[in-house]
Amino acid sequence: MSLLTVGTVAFDTIETPYGVAEKVVGGSCTYVSMAASYFTKDINLCAVVGDDFPQSELGYMKANGVNLDGLEIKKGEKSFFWHGRYHKDMIGRDTLVTDLNVLADFNPILPDSYKTSDFVMLGNLTPSVQMSVLTQMTKKPKFIALDTMNFWMDIAMQPLLKVIKKVHVLIINDEEARQLSGERSLRKAATKILTMGPKYLIIKKGEHGAMLFHKDEVFYVPALPLEEVFDPTGAGDTFAGGFMGYITSTGKPNFENMKRGIIYGSALASFCVEKFSTEGLKNLTQEEIKSRVSQFTKMVKVKI
Amino acid sequence: MSLLTVGTVAFDTIETPYGVAEKVVGGSCTYVSMAASYFTKDINLCAVVGDDFPQSELGYMKANGVNLDGLEIKKGEKSFFWHGRYHKDMIGRDTLVTDLNVLADFNPILPDSYKTSDFVMLGNLTPSVQMSVLTQMTKKPKFIALDTMNFWMDIAMQPLLKVIKKVHVLIINDEEARQLSGERSLRKAATKILTMGPKYLIIKKGEHGAMLFHKDEVFYVPALPLEEVFDPTGAGDTFAGGFMGYITSTGKPNFENMKRGIIYGSALASFCVEKFSTEGLKNLTQEEIKSRVSQFTKMVKVKI
Numbered sequence: 001m002s003l004l005t006v007g008t009v010a011f012d013t014i015e016t017p018y019g020v021a022e023k024v025v026g027g028s029c030t031y032v033s034m035a036a037s038y039f040t041k042d043i044n045l046c047a048v049v050g051d052d053f054p055q056s057e058l059g060y061m062k063a064n065g066v067n068l069d070g071l072e073i074k075k076g077e078k079s080f081f082w083h084g085r086y087h088k089d090m091i092g093r094d095t096l097v098t099d100l101n102v103l104a105d106f107n108p109i110l111p112d113s114y115k116t117s118d119f120v121m122l123g124n125l126t127p128s129v130q131m132s133v134l135t136q137m138t139k140k141p142k143f144i145a146l147d148t149m150n151f152w153m154d155i156a157m158q159p160l161l162k163v164i165k166k167v168h169v170l171i172i173n174d175e176e177a178r179q180l181s182g183e184r185s186l187r188k189a190a191t192k193i194l195t196m197g198p199k200y201l202i203i204k205k206g207e208h209g210a211m212l213f214h215k216d217e218v219f220y221v222p223a224l225p226l227e228e229v230f231d232p233t234g235a236g237d238t239f240a241g242g243f244m245g246y247i248t249s250t251g252k253p254n255f256e257n258m259k260r261g262i263i264y265g266s267a268l269a270s271f272c273v274e275k276f277s278t279e280g281l282k283n284l285t286q287e288e289i290k291s292r293v294s295q296f297t298k299m300v301k302v303k304i
Numbered sequence: 305m306s307l308l309t310v311g312t313v314a315f316d317t318i319e320t321p322y323g324v325a326e327k328v329v330g331g332s333c334t335y336v337s338m339a340a341s342y343f344t345k346d347i348n349l350c351a352v353v354g355d356d357f358p359q360s361e362l363g364y365m366k367a368n369g370v371n372l373d374g375l376e377i378k379k380g381e382k383s384f385f386w387h388g389r390y391h392k393d394m395i396g397r398d399t400l401v402t403d404l405n406v407l408a409d410f411n412p413i414l415p416d417s418y419k420t421s422d423f424v425m426l427g428n429l430t431p432s433v434q435m436s437v438l439t440q441m442t443k444k445p446k447f448i449a450l451d452t453m454n455f456w457m458d459i460a461m462q463p464l465l466k467v468i469k470k471v472h473v474l475i476i477n478d479e480e481a482r483q484l485s486g487e488r489s490l491r492k493a494a495t496k497i498l499t500m501g502p503k504y505l506i507i508k509k510g511e512h513g514a515m516l517f518h519k520d521e522v523f524y525v526p527a528l529p530l531e532e533v534f535d536p537t538g539a540g541d542t543f544a545g546g547f548m549g550y551i552t553s554t555g556k557p558n559f560e561n562m563k564r565g566i567i568y569g570s571a572l573a574s575f576c577v578e579k580f581s582t583e584g585l586k587n588l589t590q591e592e593i594k595s596r597v598s599q600f601t602k603m604v605k606v607k608i
Contacts, residue, residue, distance in 0.1 A: 089488065184393065187529040208512040211529065220603045222524040225491040225515065259606045293608060299524045300604040302563040304597060 002042040003248040004114055004141075005032045005241070006133050007123020008103060009047040009071065010080035014233050014276060015096075017088055021231070024277035025057050026082065028123035028147070031237035033066045034281045035268040036121075036245025038289060041065025043245075044114040046133070048102045050077040060282065069111045074102045090229045091206060110136045119248040120144040121240060122167070127152055127159040134166055143253035145169045145244055146198075147236070150179050165197035168253065171240050173204045186211065190218075200258060202243070204236055212255075212262055219259045224270045224295055231276045235269045238281060242268035267292040306346040307552040308418055308445075309336045309545070310437050311427020312407060313351040313375065314384035318537050318580060319400075321392055325535070328581035329361050331384065332427035332451070335541035337370045338585045339572040340425075340549025342593060345369025347549075348418040350437070352406045354381040364586065373415045378406045394533045395510060414440045423552040424448040425544060426471070431456055431463040438470055447557035449473045449548055450502075451540070454483050469501035472557065475544050477508045490515065494522070504562060506547070508540055516559075516566055523563045528574045528599055535580045539573045542585060546572035571596040 007028035014021045029047045036043055043066045051073055062068060083097035106129065116139040122130045124147045134144070146167040152160045153176070164170060170193060174186060180196075181189035186203055190213035193201050201213040207229070209222040243258075243265035250257045267289055274280045311332035318325045333351045340347055347370045355377055366372060387401035412433065420443040426434045428451045438448070450471040456464045457480070468474060474497060478490060484500075485493035490507055494517035497505050505517040511533070513526040547562075547569035554561045571593055578584045 185530065185532055187531050190529075205512065208509065209526065218529055218603055219606070220526040220529075221606075222513065222526060225494075225522055225524075226489065227491050228489055256607075260608060263606060263608065297606065297608055299522055302523070302525075302567060302601065303560075304564060304567065304601055 001040065001118040001142075001248050001251045002044055003036055003040055003119045003121065003244055004044045004046065004110075004117035005029050005036070005121045005123065005244075006046040006108055006130070007032065007125060007237075008080050009045070009049050009053065010082065010103075012081070012233055012277065013083040013097070014231055015085040016090065016231055017086070018230055019276075021276040023081070025054070026234060026277060027080065028237040030061075030278060031234040031272065031281070032121055032123060032241035032244070033061055034064070034278055035238045035241030035265070035272075036248065037061075037064040037066060038242070038268070038284065038286070039245035039249040039264070042248075043067060044070060044117050046070035046108050046110060046114060048072040048074060048106050048108075050079040050102050051075050053079050067113075070108070070114050072109075077102050084233070086232065090232055108133055115139065118142045118251070119244060119253075121244045122146045122163075123237065124149050127156050127163045131159065131163045131166070134163070143168050143247065145171055145240065147171050147240055148176070150176050153179050161196065167198050169200040169202060169258075170198045171202045171204065171243075173206070173236070177201070177203050187218075202262065204239060206232075210239065210262055210266060212258055214255050214258075217255065219262065221262050221266050221296060222299060223266060224292075224299070226270060226273065229273045232273050234278065235273050238272040239265040239269040241265070263293055263296050264289070266296060305344065305422040305446075305552050305555045306348060307340055307344055307423045307425065307548055308348045308350065308414075308421035309333050309340070309425045309427065309548075310350040310412055310434070311336065311429060311541075312384050313349075313353050313357065314386065314407075316385070316537055316581065317387040317401070318535055319389040320394065320535055321390070322534055325580040327385070329358070330386065330538060330581060332541040334365075334582060335538040335576065335585070336425055336427065336545035336548070337365055338368070338582055339542045339545030339569070339576075340552065341365075341368040341370060342546070342572065342588065342590070343549035343553040343568070346552075347371060348374060348421050350374035350412050350414060350418060352376040352378060352410050352412075354383040354406050355379050357383050371417075374412070374418050376413075381406050388537070390536065394536055412437055419443065422446045422555070423548060423557075425548045426450045426467075427541065428453050431460050431467045435463065435467045435470070438467070447472050447551065449475055449544065451475050451544055452480070454480050457483050465500065471502050473504040473506060473562075474502045475506045475508065475547075477510070477540070481505070481507050491522075506566065508543060510536075514543065514566055514570060516562055518559050518562075521559065523566065525566050525570050525600060526603060527570060528596075528603070530574060530577065533577045536577050538582065539577050542576040543569040543573040545569070567597055567600050568593070570600060
């Protein structure tokens with residue numbers, strides 16, 4: 001089974017109380033692919049970069065099963081760049097610079113080989129761009145996941161609602177779920193959002209874990225209480241990538257697989273935040289991932 | 305096995321976005337006893353009230369296994385009164401009135417029959433008062449739990465550290481754990497606090513659940529995603545009461561029983577917040593509690 005991931009491949013400059021990482025690799029597609037590559041080697045990446053993006057990073061992706069046929073490299077142009085500074089609590093952050101560069105007129109054109117991908121992860125982009133990806137698919141995907149943010153709810157709610165209607169799972173954080181639904185209670189928010197199209201809803205709660213809603217059911221995975229969160233950048237995309245990578249590997253997007261997928265996604269995200277940029281995600285062994293996953297199941301294990 | 309609970313029996317006026325409840329029953333001992341009474345009928349309550357406290361409420365407690373020999377009723381005086389207003393998010397709150405009344409010079413004198421209680425729940429009080437209770441015990445309790453708040457960390461850190469040293473489990477919220485330890489990471493905070501005396505630490509995270517730390521182990525119980533939180537007053541005390549009531553019923557304060565205790569405590573707290581004051585806690589059946597508990601275990605159940 002194949003996984004299509006559409007989003008950004010970019011540079012970040014990240015300031016945290018622990019230090020500064022200048023112009024390091026980032027972007028939703030980068031994190032999604034790296035996390036997913038631990039579960040499937042059939043990943044179709046669709047994004048745009050300038051010719052300033054390091055070949056070595058692209059080489060790492062390729063070597064890990066990421067097809068880059070859909071990565072547009074714009075000669076003489078610069079990759080998308082974000083510069084952010086995290087607050088002391090490592091949750092709040094200020095954006096200091098956003099240089100859209102090549103992203104300003106990103107119009108994803110899927111190579112033919114991508115158009116029959118079985119699983120689709122639509123990263124956080126303009127809703128109309130997300131929709132244009134779906135309309136290019138020549139085979140109905142088995143399962144589509146969508147990430148978005150409050151910015152699009154503020155300025156493009158109608159196009160956003162249209163694309164939300166087309167997807168199977170929406171992956172957003174608690175504040176986004178509240179804004180989208182107009183409900184403070186996450187249970188009520190979920191009930192409302194599940195009438196908007198998606199059969200499944202994942203609400204990410206950062207250091208408090210994540211929840212999966214489906215019909216009247218709810219599954220909760222807490223976040224591991226880590227000694228240190230070093231750099232939260234990309235944690236959400238890594239979570240989504242681990243989740244979708246695992247689901248793709250099963251071929252069956254049902255509730256039980258999604259529960260496992262959320263744990264795999266959380267485990268990958270816990271590696272991600274331990275180092276700057278994508279460093280924590282590189283060269284993990286299956287043993288390391290397995291051991292991290294077992295910490296999640298152990299943490300909630302109880303016999304009543 | 306017997307459970308001694310020391311704290312307040314009081315009146316609250318509560319304002320929430322859903323309405324106002326004027327001069328309703330509250331106080332840590334009230335919530336602790338009511339929750340604990342579903343697990344043990346050998347509860348020794350120690351608190352002080354004025355003669356304005358309704359006999360009917362005391363009658364309900366007595367009928368549910370709560371010994372009131374240690375409840376001092378001060379003639380011609382008024383019970384402790386708190387008036388608070390919750391913010392729209394139902395988490396933040398402002399205190400509008402605090403009338404200490406009888407609590408101003410509360411000096412708990414344990415009846416002889418209380419002095420050999422096996423389990424002790426020290427509610428949030430002046431640390432020196434908490435210590436005076438422990439010095440009155442003629443038999444070393446099997447297990448002592450302590451609740452406190454940031455107020456005492458601000459003005460009475462040394463006496464607080466002294467009483468913390470004497471207890472087996474400290475039950476505080478995330479912000480209190482951070483203040484007590486000076487660590488932002490809850491994992492690091494826990495490691496530090498577990499060197500201060502207690503072998504166990506429970507960190508309450510409100511709508512995000514609760515965590516139990518012991519040596520290198522951690523257990524996490526998420527909160528149920530409720531449709532509506534109607535009144536959060538007393539949720540923390542109810543949680544502590546359910547926890548201690550359950551542990552008392554087992555007689556064995558080990559890690560496995562504490563894990564179960566935290567789930568029972570969380571289940572009782574979820575009933576508590578559904579109604580004003582103690583109303584949600586009254587006249588529950590064992591079936592209702594069992595069914596709520598099974599929601600907690602179902603919510604995290606996954607086979608990897």
